[in-house]
Amino acid sequence: MTKYEIYVDGSCRANKVGGIGIVWLKNGKKVLEYSNRYENTTNNQMELLAIYIALKSIKKPIDSLTIISDSEYALGCAFNEKWNPKKNLKLIESIKKEVKRVLNLTTLECKHIYGHQNKQNWNDYVDALAQKCSKCI
Numbered sequence: 001m002t003k004y005e006i007y008v009d010g011s012c013r014a015n016k017v018g019g020i021g022i023v024w025l026k027n028g029k030k031v032l033e034y035s036n037r038y039e040n041t042t043n044n045q046m047e048l049l050a051i052y053i054a055l056k057s058i059k060k061p062i063d064s065l066t067i068i069s070d071s072e073y074a075l076g077c078a079f080n081e082k083w084n085p086k087k088n089l090k091l092i093e094s095i096k097k098e099v100k101r102v103l104n105l106t107t108l109e110c111k112h113i114y115g116h117q118n119k120q121n122w123n124d125y126v127d128a129l130a131q132k133c134s135k136c137i
Helices: 043-056 072-079 089-103 122-134
Strands: 003-012 018-026 029-038 064-069 107-112
Touching: 003 043, 003 122, 018 043, 018 122, 029 043, 029 122, 043 064, 043 072, 043 089, 043 122, 064 072, 072 089, 072 107, 089 107
Parallel strands: 003 064, 064 107
Antiparallel strands: 003 018, 018 029
């Protein structure tokens, strides 16, 4: 059985310049990474957008997928029906549509991990990708 994990993170500076970082792992080995910069945004929007883009990338059936994030807010909005967010509703609705689509292709789990632990793990790696994109050039 092939196991996929996707680590996601978002970042935003006080000047509203944000970035996202995403890493795809297949059986524990990196197969793809993505990062991008966005203007006029918030940290929560970047955390949510990283999940959306990760889900959108799934095109074919796979055995198993785990989305991993250090954002309880983003995971709660995307995967917990009991959450009642007040902002970013359009983006959250887009994520929920992607979740439904991806569930037709694979078993989907989400996992919260504590970020910024400086343990040289994949969460720190995607955090660095997002931070790099959110810095002023």
